[in-house]
Amino acid sequence: MTFTSKLALAASALALSVSAAWADGGNISVGLALEPPHLDPTSAAAGAIDQVLYSNVFEGLTRFASDGSIIPGLAKSWEISEDGLTYTFQLNGGVTFHDGSAMDADDVIFSLDRARAEDSTNAQKALFADIASVAASDPQTVVVTLGKPNGSFLFNMAWGDAVIVAPESIAGIKETPVGTGPFKFVEWVKGDRIEVVRYADYWGDAVPLEAATFRFISDPTAAFASVMSEDVDVFPVFPAPENLAQFEADPRFQVLVGSTEGETILSINNKMEPLNDVRVRKAIAHAIDRQAIIDGAMFGFGTPIGTHFAPHNPAYIDLTGNSGHDIEMSKALLAEAGYPDGFTTTLKLPPPSYARRGGEIIAAQLREVGITVEISNLEWAQWLEQVFRGKDFGLSIVSHTEPMDIGIYARPDYYFQYDNPDFQALIAELNAESKADRRTELMQQAQTVISEDYVNGYLFQLAATGVANAKLQGLWVNAPTQATDLTGVSWAD
């Protein structure tokens, strides 16, 4: 055989293998900026774990849909007792873990008990705090009894931290996750990629895609190159908003712009002088020009917010009017509070670009009313230690990405240290309430209270900006939780 014929053979073999892979729904290569530290969604806060595994490999009793609503997951239905204390979940039949073992009520009991145990390392242990007991009345029925009514219990069970795991495979979960989802974990080449394939015995509707590869590309320039060269088919959270216009202009790609649960705020230390004075906080709020920050730091992506609530939520009310950009009013408020010449405080910024870029702009805006900020750039670990745990800061910028997290304002020891007993009572009532109308009412009251107390500077809702191959369909546009749900994704012909 001559060299050229060998080459031709190799080429045709290559073509064959490529077309074989594409014939059946195809593969997809997903770019993610951060690599998961390990693969146990129930014992770390890292969003990167859910971005790979949520709804693809692991499933919970309930789950988030793309619009943020709660839909059935492993539980096909549930009944809530009159007093709101007992939840009876009917599990789907024929559900198996990827190792072939059946998923039944015992696995649910194990998962929930493990998450709320004394030595649990679940990063969202509070989600399970109201559970008093979990029991099975038969293999397909789980009865969860709460210690006190909790209106967001079904919502809590949809989090990635509440997925159902099996006692048989828990020991190896950090390296080889075994779930019930439509994709089965295959391989993790650390630092490079995670591969999953379609699970043939999935209990629900079979997914169109045959396999998926998640690749970890943290550098924004490298991310750009990977999409441009079509090595990566979709980058659900594209790290460089400045490149989006270029992708939009290119017919090979589509740019997906949706919303996230990330309320981006200028957090204020409510216990520190002079920021403990509501007039000072109000002055800061009026000194800020939100649109300039969205344009300057986020290249126009982001929705202005006036309170700590996601604008796409039906219960959201627009309170941006409480803190319109008004330099004169801001100066007057500062003078009234006894700081006619302003004051100096710190602005501690975590690594994301919204914070670093936004911080520069806010510093300039505050300078106009006489407030001088000393900017320091921190790594996440430092930020957590100094700002979040140490509460050693004046101002900071951070996006609170947990869904429906207005409840943090009811925790006086939370890093911005807002201590308002009326607000705490409001949230306590909300947590116990399960009637939708009343809940909406309470949520709106809560939004108004923190907006009018100017607890923090409310900037914008972080946009979900992704880039994908134009032929891909069924991708999540919004990000109700940090996930790359591939269950509905397919290639158009």
Add this chain to the structure above:
Amino acid sequence: MLRYSLKRLFSLVISLLVASIVIFVVIEIVPGDPATYMLGINAQEDTIAALREELGLNATKIERYWGWLSGMMVGDFGTSYTYRSPVSELIGDRIWVSLPLALIALTLSTAIAFPIGILAASRRGSVTDMSVMGATQLGVAIPNFWFAMILVLIFAINLRWFASGGFPGWDEGLFAGLKALTLPAIALALPQASILARVMRTSLLDTLSEDFVRTARAKGLSKAKALRRHALRNALIPVLTIIGLQFSFMLAGAIIIENVFYLPGLGRLIFQSISQRDLIVVESVVMLLVFAVILVNFLVDLTYALVDPRLRGRQ
């Protein structure tokens, strides 16, 4: 020769011990708690305490230093806080990217630098010399990450000859692995080749003006022969020093190149581990790199002795 080697070996061990203390102290005083980082902003205090206990973070610094050091003696680098797998395994995976990359880049850089350095020296002042000097000046000035991005733009985005990055793993075959390392190796090698070529030229010019070369020429050797037999070998000592430094640089300093090409190498492992406060991984990888640098210098010292017989007899 033996005595010379033993002396070098002793200083190698002392350097390693000192390095281990410095690394441990420096990394331990960096603020930030790994358990807090992993559990994020909604974690409860008792959860963080449970995780700290699980990770063994509650032991005293001295206990942890001793545990780390004694573990390393027997090849056990401990367990990563975030990945929860043995550090030696993590390093084992990554080194098969970083080491081949450094070796390819070094080979490439030497293969380019030697001929053009020698060529430039032997034709000093000619157009060839000038163009070599000009080109290498440019090569030294260009930052390797920028050069890497240009390579990606041309060969990955426009021509599509190579992937824009990533590493398929050696399981996919030698060709696939080498292909993935080609652009990064070129990006790493070119600036180094420029430096090396200039060192080669200067060093060779120095020796060419030595008396013994004049003597060799006077004995009737042609210019080329005098250069090959007498000057080249004597010019190698500074060049070897630079090669040693460059190898260490390419092994340890490929962090930026590994980020541009998203290669799963040691550089990116350190980078990720620092931000995740996976202290044990940072300490171990840095220690390993220090070991590599010291070892390479040790080997370079030994090669001096091979190249220069005078060193073998010296006390």
